[in-house]
Amino acid sequence: MIDTVAMPAARTPILRATGISKVYGAVRALGGIDFDLYPGEVLGIVGDNGAGKSTFIKILSGAIAPDSGAIEVEGAPVHFRGPLDARRAGIETVFQELAVVPLMDVEENFFLGRELCSPGPLGWLKLLTKKKMRTQAADEIAELRVGIPSVRQRVGTLSGGQRQSVAVARAVAWSRKIVIMDEPTAALGVKESRGVQELIKRVRDRGTAVILISHNMPQVFDVTDRIFVLRHGTHAGTVKTLDTDMEQVIKLITGATLHEHGRSE
Amino acid sequence: MTDRKVSRRDLLASGTAAAGALTAAQLFGSINIARAQAKKYKIAIVPKGLNNPVFKSADFGGQARSAELGDVDFKFIGPATSDAAQQVATVDGLISAGYDAIGISCDSSETLLQPIDRAVAKGIKVITWDSDSPSSKRSVFYGVDSFKGGQLQAKLLNGLLKGKKGDIWLLSGLQSAQNLEERIRGVKTVLSKDLTIAGTSFCNEDVALGVSQVENVLRAHPTLIGYIMIGAWPLFSSPGALPTLKARAKTGLQVVAFDYLEQELPFIVDGTVKASVGQDYWGWGYQSVTILHGLLQGKKYPAFVPQALPVVTTANVAEYQKKWDDSKTAAGMAAAFKEAPIEPS
Amino acid sequence: MRQTVTDSDAESAETDSPAVPVRRPSRVTEIIAIPWVGVLGVIVLLAIFMTVKTGPIFLSPDNLSSVALDFSYIAMAALGSAIVIIGGGIDLSVGANMALTGLLTALAISAGWPIPLAVAAGLVVGILAGALNAILITGIGLIPFIATLGTMSVFRGLGTGIVQGQTVNAANGFTVIGQGYWGPIPISAVILFVLTATTAFLMNNTAWGRHIYAVGGGESAARLCGINVKRVKWRMYIAASILGAIGGIVLAARLGSATPSNALGYELICIAAAVIGGASLTGGEGTMVGVLIGAALLALIRNSLDILGWGEYWQDLIIGAVILITVSFDQLRRRLRRV
Ligand SMILES: Nc1ncnc2c1ncn2[C@@H]1O[C@H](COP(=O)(O)OP(=O)(O)OP(=O)(O)O)[C@@H](O)[C@H]1O
Ligand SMILES: [Mg+2]
Numbered sequence: 001m002i003d004t005v006a007m008p009a010a011r012t013p014i015l016r017a018t019g020i021s022k023v024y025g026a027v028r029a030l031g032g033i034d035f036d037l038y039p040g041e042v043l044g045i046v047g048d049n050g051a052g053k054s055t056f057i058k059i060l061s062g063a064i065a066p067d068s069g070a071i072e073v074e075g076a077p078v079h080f081r082g083p084l085d086a087r088r089a090g091i092e093t094v095f096q097e098l099a100v101v102p103l104m105d106v107e108e109n110f111f112l113g114r115e116l117c118s119p120g121p122l123g124w125l126k127l128l129t130k131k132k133m134r135t136q137a138a139d140e141i142a143e144l145r146v147g148i149p150s151v152r153q154r155v156g157t158l159s160g161g162q163r164q165s166v167a168v169a170r171a172v173a174w175s176r177k178i179v180i181m182d183e184p185t186a187a188l189g190v191k192e193s194r195g196v197q198e199l200i201k202r203v204r205d206r207g208t209a210v211i212l213i214s215h216n217m218p219q220v221f222d223v224t225d226r227i228f229v230l231r232h233g234t235h236a237g238t239v240k241t242l243d244t245d246m247e248q249v250i251k252l253i254t255g256a257t258l259h260e261h262g263r264s265e
Numbered sequence: 266m267t268d269r270k271v272s273r274r275d276l277l278a279s280g281t282a283a284a285g286a287l288t289a290a291q292l293f294g295s296i297n298i299a300r301a302q303a304k305k306y307k308i309a310i311v312p313k314g315l316n317n318p319v320f321k322s323a324d325f326g327g328q329a330r331s332a333e334l335g336d337v338d339f340k341f342i343g344p345a346t347s348d349a350a351q352q353v354a355t356v357d358g359l360i361s362a363g364y365d366a367i368g369i370s371c372d373s374s375e376t377l378l379q380p381i382d383r384a385v386a387k388g389i390k391v392i393t394w395d396s397d398s399p400s401s402k403r404s405v406f407y408g409v410d411s412f413k414g415g416q417l418q419a420k421l422l423n424g425l426l427k428g429k430k431g432d433i434w435l436l437s438g439l440q441s442a443q444n445l446e447e448r449i450r451g452v453k454t455v456l457s458k459d460l461t462i463a464g465t466s467f468c469n470e471d472v473a474l475g476v477s478q479v480e481n482v483l484r485a486h487p488t489l490i491g492y493i494m495i496g497a498w499p500l501f502s503s504p505g506a507l508p509t510l511k512a513r514a515k516t517g518l519q520v521v522a523f524d525y526l527e528q529e530l531p532f533i534v535d536g537t538v539k540a541s542v543g544q545d546y547w548g549w550g551y552q553s554v555t556i557l558h559g560l561l562q563g564k565k566y567p568a569f570v571p572q573a574l575p576v577v578t579t580a581n582v583a584e585y586q587k588k589w590d591d592s593k594t595a596a597g598m599a600a601a602f603k604e605a606p607i608e609p610s
Numbered sequence: 611m612r613q614t615v616t617d618s619d620a621e622s623a624e625t626d627s628p629a630v631p632v633r634r635p636s637r638v639t640e641i642i643a644i645p646w647v648g649v650l651g652v653i654v655l656l657a658i659f660m661t662v663k664t665g666p667i668f669l670s671p672d673n674l675s676s677v678a679l680d681f682s683y684i685a686m687a688a689l690g691s692a693i694v695i696i697g698g699g700i701d702l703s704v705g706a707n708m709a710l711t712g713l714l715t716a717l718a719i720s721a722g723w724p725i726p727l728a729v730a731a732g733l734v735v736g737i738l739a740g741a742l743n744a745i746l747i748t749g750i751g752l753i754p755f756i757a758t759l760g761t762m763s764v765f766r767g768l769g770t771g772i773v774q775g776q777t778v779n780a781a782n783g784f785t786v787i788g789q790g791y792w793g794p795i796p797i798s799a800v801i802l803f804v805l806t807a808t809t810a811f812l813m814n815n816t817a818w819g820r821h822i823y824a825v826g827g828g829e830s831a832a833r834l835c836g837i838n839v840k841r842v843k844w845r846m847y848i849a850a851s852i853l854g855a856i857g858g859i860v861l862a863a864r865l866g867s868a869t870p871s872n873a874l875g876y877e878l879i880c881i882a883a884a885v886i887g888g889a890s891l892t893g894g895e896g897t898m899v900g901v902l903i904g905a906a907l908l909a910l911i912r913n914s915l916d917i918l919g920w921g922e923y924w925q926d927l928i929i930g931a932v933i934l935i936t937v938s939f940d941q942l943r944r945r946l947r948r949v
Pocket of ligand 2: 182
């Protein structure tokens with residue numbers, strides 16, 4: 001039997017979602033999902049294509065509004081009207097579609113929506129401090145060791161993997177409490193994937209909670225503390241990574257042995 | 266004259282309504298003879314475009330004649346901006362709406378031919394004014410003889426440049442407008458052999474483009490001694506907009522223009538334009554309604570009813586300024602430009 | 611303001627990746643990358659051709675300042691069109707907006723309003739026009755092409771209706787804006803240069819401008835990055851409308867009169883100027899200086915044809931051909947740069 005893994009009751013989840021549902025026309029993308037994320041943990045979300053993973057994390061990051069359900073950050077209820085609200089609450093996201101503007105360069109994408117503006121009386125003019133942003137972006141991307149040739153290069157001219165690295169680097173660099181990554185290594189080579197895995201561990205070590213969506217099981221088993229399984233828009237179960245193996249998780253994903261486990265709450 | 270921009274669909278709708286009303290009138294015709302006798306003629310005057318100020322006068326003229334006649338339901342309707350296809354749609358709409366008579370200033374003689382013939386086939390009386398569609402089945406064309414208008418312009422310039430030899434320039438609006446091309450043809454037949462047409466500009470009937478063309482051409486051709494404006498587009502600005510024209514006119518350039526609309530008169534007053542050949546704008550509406558009304562009552566008119574071609578010069582410009590000053594309202598204009606209704610032949 | 615990844619994290623991984631350089635591209639690539647160099651080249655060729663063909667007239671200060679006068683009002687509106695195009699939209703209503711604002715300003719002038727007040731009124735009309743576009747596009751969700759096609763007709767019709775097709779005279783002190791000179795330089799050209807510099811600065815050096823590029827280059831990415839896309843669109847349609855209104859007011863001052871049919875079809879000239887100057891109709895790309903140069907090219911071609919006395923019946927064809935050649939060159943340039 002796989003039980004829902006309960007964290008010590010004393011710890012408040014850093015992010016809690018209850019009863020999240022979302023319907024697209026005739027498609028029920030999510031049907032009442034309950035979800036907890038605890039400080040400092042790496043949580044994997046897995047499920048087949050179309051299981052509702054992206055829809056779910058988009059709700060957590062304010063990109064789409066749920067039909068019903070509630071979200072709490074550090075025990076306080078929040079209402080995200082857009083990605084900006086989620087970001088202000090300390091949640092950074094690498095979206096599956098990356099959310100980069102191809103015609104803009106790496107630095108511009110790195111600071112997109114939160115450009116550094118010069119302070120002082122001209123603040124209302126939203127004057128950009130270009131040089132500062134350029135060096136800062138260059139420094140931080142260098143630090144993350146994701147192979148980007150130059151921060152002056154247009155993102156549209158980067159390779160698919162490099163583009164993904166830009167999105168990952170951006171989310172990690174800005175993160176304060178939580179980083180959500182929706183298939184961050186789908187386009188990456190072996191070395192780069194490993195790099196992102198290391199990056200996730202470093203982010204965790206720094207105290208930031210991470211949600212990782214991935215179809216790459218070894219990767220999920222390498223970095224996560226718990227695994228949250230979605231199937232057809234419902235919560236099929238959550239398992240502690242150390243207490244389980246790939247076979248069991250795959251069974252949860254496919255629903256092959258649903259009757260054996262029962263529905264996790 | 267409230268809603269001047271009636272869409273085709275509105276017209277179709279009102280056409281259906283009118284048809285319905287007609288059936289009802291036929292049904293009750295025997296009972297309600299008195300009302301049937303009070304029937305008003307529905308007459309529409311269609312300009313090339315409502316945004317051209319010259320046509321406002323035609324509107325006023327049509328209103329004036331309709332008021333005099335008493336049994337006319339007058340409508341001034343056309344495309345918002347000059348456009349032949351839109352005008353076709355307007356005419357088709359009027360046919361559907363059951364108009365008795367239509368007077369059209371044709372944006373394009375060829376394009377309007379078919380709708381005119383369609384209207385005539387339905388028994389609607391159609392005339393053209395200002396700009397003709399000669400091969401159509403319209404009963405009458407009322408307007409100036411454009412060819413003669415051009416000849417008159419050339420004659421005036423010949424007089425102004427008597428004994429001089431040199432280059433002149435023409436400015437026109439559109440290459441496709443038949444009346445403008447006729448005027449150019451007229452100019453060419455009469456222009457003195459000493460005067461050579463060095464070039465022609467077309468300003469798309471755009472005031473700003475006309476202004477810049479005139480200025481550019483004058484600068485590029487310092488030797489020009491004459492300028493004929495086949496239409497007055499650049500002059501719908503103000504003297505300050507054409508400094509080169511003004512300066513050159515002071516040093517011998519002779520300018521002959523067309524029309525005597527209010528906005529261009531300052532150019533005649535200050536001597537930039539020496540003479541301008543005019544038309545009877547108010548008459549376009551007034552006499553067109555007269556003729557259409559006459560046709561509806563079985564009267565006969567010649568196929569071409571020509572308008573006079575008054576010439577405005579520094580000598581008589583004050584008189585025209587006064588007329589325009591008085592023309593702010595339909596009644597004022599009727600008093601200023603009053604003329605006798607045209608008699609049938 | 612933000613937390614950075616601290617140095618202590620670095621030890622946990624190999625140190626094989628070099629720092630990311632803020633590398634500048636080479637000189638040549640950089641010059642090719644400027645969207646309007648090709649257009650500038652065409653202008654130089656035109657100037658050489660005209661000088662060979664007609665002598666010093668074309669490059670005479672007199673002629674150039676008059677060209678500057680005549681292209682200024684279109685270029686002002688074109689700056690606005692370009693901002694909207696960069697933001698991924700289109701504004702077909704700008705010509706009608708110019709006519710309407712010019713007309714209402716002229717009406718105010720002829721009614722005896724003080725000039726600053728009349729001009730301010732015109733600008734307010736411009737802002738309202740932009741707000742209407744913005745409401746239709748961001749509020750009701752019409753695509754910009756349809757929304758501004760509609761407002762084009764609305765603005766044009768409003769102008770025609772208000773003055774019943776008449777011409778409004780505004781020939782008084784007001785005309786100095788469009789007819790006056792400071793030395794050899796037309797005042798309207800000075801206004802244009804100030805507007806170009808201001809818009810270029812705002813587009814390049816402020817977050818407002820950068821967000822317009824972002825929305826045009828990838829609307830959903832911009833939204834996911836927390837940019838308030840609707841607000842950005844409001845700003846850009848209003849900015850475009852104000853620039854169009856300024857163009858309309860200058861045009862009315864240039865002519866000393868206004869009619870509802872003024873500026874007919876100018877929206878397309880503005881779009882052409884923007885595209886010639888390097889703006890991409892798919893959004894996200896373009897520069898204000900490029901627009902200025904694009905508009906200058908169009909004005910210089912017209913001027914050349916007037917001076918040559920060529921074309922008469924072929925002017926439109928020649929202008930269209932030059933537009934296509936220039937834009938094709940630009941396409942080639944882009945391919946060279948492999949964007
Ligand atoms: N905007 C939308 N409109 C309609 N249906 C949608 C929309 N977005 C998602 N869906 C549907 O919702 C369901 C869940 O989609 P979602 O993208 O969340 O899946 P996923 O688990 O992320 O899949 P993948 O592993 O392929 O990324 C799918 O059936 C999808 O077709
Ligand atoms: Mg997904």
